[in-house]
Amino acid sequence: MAASPVALVAQTGEHKPLSAQESDPVRLGWMQGTPPPADRVLHVADGSFFRFPALRWSVVHMRELLPTVRVSRGSAAPMALPYALDPGIDKVAFKPWHADTTMTWEQSLWTNYTDGILVMHRGRVVYERYFGALGPTDVHAVMSLTKSFTGTLAAMLLAEGVLDEHKPAAFYVPELAGSAFGDATVRQLMDMTTGLHYSENYADPKADVWMFGAAGEPNRMPGDGRGPLGYCAYLETVRKEGEHGAAFHYKTVNSDALGWVIARASGKPVDELLAERIWGRIGMEQDGYYQVDALGTPFTGGGFNASLRDLARFGELIRDKGRHQGEQVIPQRAVEDIMAGGSKEAFAKSGYTELRGWSYRDMWWITGNAHGAFMARGVHGQAIYIDPKAEMVIVRLASHPVAANTANDATSLPAYQAVAEYLMKQQ
Amino acid sequence: MAASPVALVAQTGEHKPLSAQESDPVRLGWMQGTPPPADRVLHVADGSFFRFPALRWSVVHMRELLPTVRVSRGSAAPMALPYALDPGIDKVAFKPWHADTTMTWEQSLWTNYTDGILVMHRGRVVYERYFGALGPTDVHAVMSLTKSFTGTLAAMLLAEGVLDEHKPAAFYVPELAGSAFGDATVRQLMDMTTGLHYSENYADPKADVWMFGAAGEPNRMPGDGRGPLGYCAYLETVRKEGEHGAAFHYKTVNSDALGWVIARASGKPVDELLAERIWGRIGMEQDGYYQVDALGTPFTGGGFNASLRDLARFGELIRDKGRHQGEQVIPQRAVEDIMAGGSKEAFAKSGYTELRGWSYRDMWWITGNAHGAFMARGVHGQAIYIDPKAEMVIVRLASHPVAANTANDATSLPAYQAVAEYLMKQQ
Numbered sequence: 001m002a003a004s005p006v007a008l009v010a011q012t013g014e015h016k017p018l019s020a021q022e023s024d025p026v027r028l029g030w031m032q033g034t035p036p037p038a039d040r041v042l043h044v045a046d047g048s049f050f051r052f053p054a055l056r057w058s059v060v061h062m063r064e065l066l067p068t069v070r071v072s073r074g075s076a077a078p079m080a081l082p083y084a085l086d087p088g089i090d091k092v093a094f095k096p097w098h099a100d101t102t103m104t105w106e107q108s109l110w111t112n113y114t115d116g117i118l119v120m121h122r123g124r125v126v127y128e129r130y131f132g133a134l135g136p137t138d139v140h141a142v143m144s145l146t147k148s149f150t151g152t153l154a155a156m157l158l159a160e161g162v163l164d165e166h167k168p169a170a171f172y173v174p175e176l177a178g179s180a181f182g183d184a185t186v187r188q189l190m191d192m193t194t195g196l197h198y199s200e201n202y203a204d205p206k207a208d209v210w211m212f213g214a215a216g217e218p219n220r221m222p223g224d225g226r227g228p229l230g231y232c233a234y235l236e237t238v239r240k241e242g243e244h245g246a247a248f249h250y251k252t253v254n255s256d257a258l259g260w261v262i263a264r265a266s267g268k269p270v271d272e273l274l275a276e277r278i279w280g281r282i283g284m285e286q287d288g289y290y291q292v293d294a295l296g297t298p299f300t301g302g303g304f305n306a307s308l309r310d311l312a313r314f315g316e317l318i319r320d321k322g323r324h325q326g327e328q329v330i331p332q333r334a335v336e337d338i339m340a341g342g343s344k345e346a347f348a349k350s351g352y353t354e355l356r357g358w359s360y361r362d363m364w365w366i367t368g369n370a371h372g373a374f375m376a377r378g379v380h381g382q383a384i385y386i387d388p389k390a391e392m393v394i395v396r397l398a399s400h401p402v403a404a405n406t407a408n409d410a411t412s413l414p415a416y417q418a419v420a421e422y423l424m425k426q427q
Numbered sequence: 428m429a430a431s432p433v434a435l436v437a438q439t440g441e442h443k444p445l446s447a448q449e450s451d452p453v454r455l456g457w458m459q460g461t462p463p464p465a466d467r468v469l470h471v472a473d474g475s476f477f478r479f480p481a482l483r484w485s486v487v488h489m490r491e492l493l494p495t496v497r498v499s500r501g502s503a504a505p506m507a508l509p510y511a512l513d514p515g516i517d518k519v520a521f522k523p524w525h526a527d528t529t530m531t532w533e534q535s536l537w538t539n540y541t542d543g544i545l546v547m548h549r550g551r552v553v554y555e556r557y558f559g560a561l562g563p564t565d566v567h568a569v570m571s572l573t574k575s576f577t578g579t580l581a582a583m584l585l586a587e588g589v590l591d592e593h594k595p596a597a598f599y600v601p602e603l604a605g606s607a608f609g610d611a612t613v614r615q616l617m618d619m620t621t622g623l624h625y626s627e628n629y630a631d632p633k634a635d636v637w638m639f640g641a642a643g644e645p646n647r648m649p650g651d652g653r654g655p656l657g658y659c660a661y662l663e664t665v666r667k668e669g670e671h672g673a674a675f676h677y678k679t680v681n682s683d684a685l686g687w688v689i690a691r692a693s694g695k696p697v698d699e700l701l702a703e704r705i706w707g708r709i710g711m712e713q714d715g716y717y718q719v720d721a722l723g724t725p726f727t728g729g730g731f732n733a734s735l736r737d738l739a740r741f742g743e744l745i746r747d748k749g750r751h752q753g754e755q756v757i758p759q760r761a762v763e764d765i766m767a768g769g770s771k772e773a774f775a776k777s778g779y780t781e782l783r784g785w786s787y788r789d790m791w792w793i794t795g796n797a798h799g800a801f802m803a804r805g806v807h808g809q810a811i812y813i814d815p816k817a818e819m820v821i822v823r824l825a826s827h828p829v830a831a832n833t834a835n836d837a838t839s840l841p842a843y844q845a846v847a848e849y850l851m852k853q854q
C-alpha cells in the first residue's frame with residue numbers, strides 16, 4: 001500500500017525500529033548529494049518518503065516532494081523571542097506511564113524521537129534543542145497540529161459572527177448537502193462529534209483514509225478513473241453512520257470539511273486566511289506552508305508545516321488569550337472557548353483509555369488536568385502543549401516510528417507535567 | 428506536446444493573444460475558489476498551467492504546482508529599501524525598435540505584459556509597480572534569470588580559487604566524462620561556448636529540450652522506461668557537436684552542467700550555496716525557491732523564483748561590485764569579470780541579429796552599449812538590467828505570451844535606455 005500525501009503514516013514492519021540515534025536522517029544521508037545515491041533517494045509515488053526511518057528526513061522537506069502553498073509571514077521584521085535558558089531542565093526526572101523507573105527530560109527526547117523542542121515559561125524561552133534534520137530556520141510537518149489551526153480559525157470566525165455554530169455545514173457549502181456533513185452543525189465539525197461512515201484505521205488497507213489519500217494526491221488528472229479528485233470532491237462522498245452529536249470520533253475529514261466551511265464563510269482559502277489573521281501578525285520568522293491537492297486546496301486536516309519557534313509564538317498567543325504585544329489578534333472569547341473544553345462524556349465514548357477526563361474542543365485536546373493544560377497533537381509526536389497554571393508552552397516536533405500518540409504519550413505527557421512543576425518552583 | 432516543468436514555454440496558438448488587460452489572471456480567475464471551477468483548474472501533466480493566458484497565474488504560483496526547494500533568507504530582519512518615487516518616469520517616451528511612433532514607459536508595461544517592475548537609481552527605489560497576479564510579497568518564476576545566479580556563484584568560486592576555469596567539467600564531475608561536457612572547460616560552460624548536439628527549439632516537438640524536460644519531471648520513478656531520470660542523468664547523455672570554444676550557443680543545459688560542477692566543487696547543493704552566500708546576507712524580504720527534479724536536484728538552468736524587491740537587492744549588489752553595507756559579499760573580481768563581458772566575436776556567430784555588439788559572460792548578457800549595461804534575461808521578458816553609468820538597476824517580471832525575448836526587446840530595451848537617460852538628468 002503506497003503511502004499517500006494525506007495518509008502520512010509510517011510503516012515500521014515487524015522488527016524493533018532503529019533508535020533515534022541510529023535513525024538520524026543526516027547520518028543516514030537521505031537525498032544528500034547531486035544527485036543522491038540511488039538507495040538514498042525517496043519518492044512519494046512508492047511511499048518510500050514516509051517509511052521510517054526515511055520519514056525523519058521527509059518531515060523537514062515536504063515541499064521538496066510535494067506541491068505546497070505558502071502561509072506568508074509578510075515582510076516585516078520577525079519578533080525576537082526573549083531567552084532565559086535553564087540548563088536544569090535536562091535533569092528534570094519523571095516516571096513514564098507504565099514504567100517502574102524514572103527517566104530524565106533529556107533522555108525522553110531521544111526515547112520519543114524528538115526533532116526539535118522548545119519550552120517557554122512566562123514568555124521566555126527556557127529550553128530549545130534541535131535533532132536530526134531540523135534546524136532553527138527549518139519547517140517541519142506538523143500533521144494533525146494542523147487541525148488546531150483550522151479549529152482556531154473557525155473559533156475566531158464564530159466569535160466574530162461570521163460563522164454560526166448552530167448552522168449545518170451545507171448552509172455554507174451547498175455541495176455537502178448530500179453527504180454526512182450536510183446536516184452536521186459547524187459545532188459538531190469543530191468538536192468531531194459527527195457520525196461518519198469513515199475508517200481512519202491505517203492498518204486496514206481498505207480503510208476509507210486511503211481513498212481520501214488518493215483524492216488528495218497532487219498529480220491527479222480529471223477523468224483518471226481513480227475516484228474523487230481533490231479533498232472537496234471526496235468530502236461530498238462521505239456517508240453518515242449513527243447520529244451526529246452523540247460521541248467524539250477522531251476523523252480527519254471533519255477538519256477538511258471545516259476548512260471548506262471556513263473558506264466559503266470567509267471568502268478566502270484557508271492558507272490566505274491563516275496568513276492574514278495570524279501568521280502575518282505576530283512576528284513570525286518563517287513562512288509556513290500547506291501541502292495542496294491537484295486543485296490547489298490546502299490539506300487543512302494535516303498538511304501544515306512550520307518552524308519550531310513560530311509554533312512557540314503561536315502557542316504563546318493562545319496562552320495569552322489571543323493577545324500579542326497589546327493587540328487582540330484572536331478574540332479572547334475564541335481562546336476561552338477552547339480552554340473551557342468540550343464534552344468529557346462524548347470524549348469518553350471514543351475509546352482513548354489512556355486519556356481519562358480529556359475532551360476535544362475547537363480541534364484542540366483538553367487534558368482536564370489540575371493545570372488546565374490543553375494541546376494540539378500530531379501523529380508522530382508533534383505537540384503544542386499549553387499549561388496556563390505553569391505559564392508554560394512546550395512545542396515538540398518529532399518523527400516517532402509509530403504513527404500513534406499512544407507510542408509518544410507515555411514519555412511525553414508526564415515529562416511536560418514534570419517540567420511544568422519544576423518551572424513553577426523557579427523564580 | 429505537454430509542457431514540462433523544464434521546458435516552460437507558452438504555446439499561444441495562431442490567433443492574436445489577449446492583451447495584458449484582457450489576460451489579467453485575477454480577472455480570469457485561474458485556480459480561485461474552494462475548489463476552483465473545473466474550467467479554471469490548471470495542471471502540470473497536460474501542460475495547461477503554462478499556456479497563455481493561464482501562465483500569467485502560474486508564474487506567481489509555481490510551488491503550488493511543483494515540488495520546490497527553499498533558498499532561505501534566514502531569520503534576520505529584512506533590509507528596508509530606501510524610496511524616492513519619481514512619478515515623471517511614467518511619461519518618459521521612447522521609440523520602440525522598428526516603430527514609427529513613440530510610446531511612454533507606462534504604455535510599454537502593458538504592451539510587454541509586465542507583472543512587476545522596479546527601478547532603482549543611486550540605491551533608491553524611484554519606481555515600483557505590480558500587475559496581474561503579482562504583489563510585493565509574492566515570488567515570480569524568473570526562468571533564465573536563474574542562469575545568471577548560477578553564473579555568479581561560479582564566478583565567486585572562481586575568484587576564491589575553489590573552481591579553476593581551465594579545468595574540464597569532468598575534473599569536478601567524473602560522471603560527465605563520457606558526455607559533451609566532459610572535455611569542456613568550466614569557462615566554456617560559463618560562457619556557453621560549448622559545442623553540443625542539443626536543440627532548444629521549442630517549436631520542434633522532437634527537440635532535445637523536451638527529453639531534458641522529461642528528465643526534470645518531479646514525479647518520475649526509476650525504471651519507468653522514459654529515458655534519463657533527473658537533470659544529472661540527462662546531462663550525461665548530451666553528445667558533442669563541433670568544437671568547444673568556437674561560438675556562443677545559448678543552451679540551457681550548460682547552466683545545469685555548471686550547477687552540477689558548482690555543487691561538487693563547493694560540496695553543497697546550489698540552493699544551499701545561494702542561500703549561504705547571497706540570499707541570507709543582503710537583507711532579503713522573502714525566501715526564494717527552485718523547482719526540483721525527482722531526485723531533489725534544483726533546476727539551475729531556469730527554475731528559480733524570487734520577489735521583485737529581492738531581485739532588486741541582488742541587482743544593487745551587483746551594481747555595487749558585490750558590496751552590501753560595507754561588506755564584500757561577492758568578490759569584486761567576480762563582478763568585474765561579468766562586466767568586462769565575453770567574446771563579441773563568439774556571440775556574433777550565434778544569430779542574435781538584433782543584439783549587435785553584445786556578448787555573454789558568466790551567464791550574464793552584456794549589451795556593450797555606451798553605458799556598459801548588462802542583463803540577466805528570462806524568456807517571458809523577465810530581466811535584471813544594470814546600467815552602471817546611469818547608476819540604475821531595473822528589475823522586470825513579466826509573462827509575455829511569446830516565449831522569446833525578440834517579442835519583448837523592442838519595447839523594453841529602448842525603454843530602459845530612455846529611463847536611464849531621464850534619470851541621469853535628475854538631481
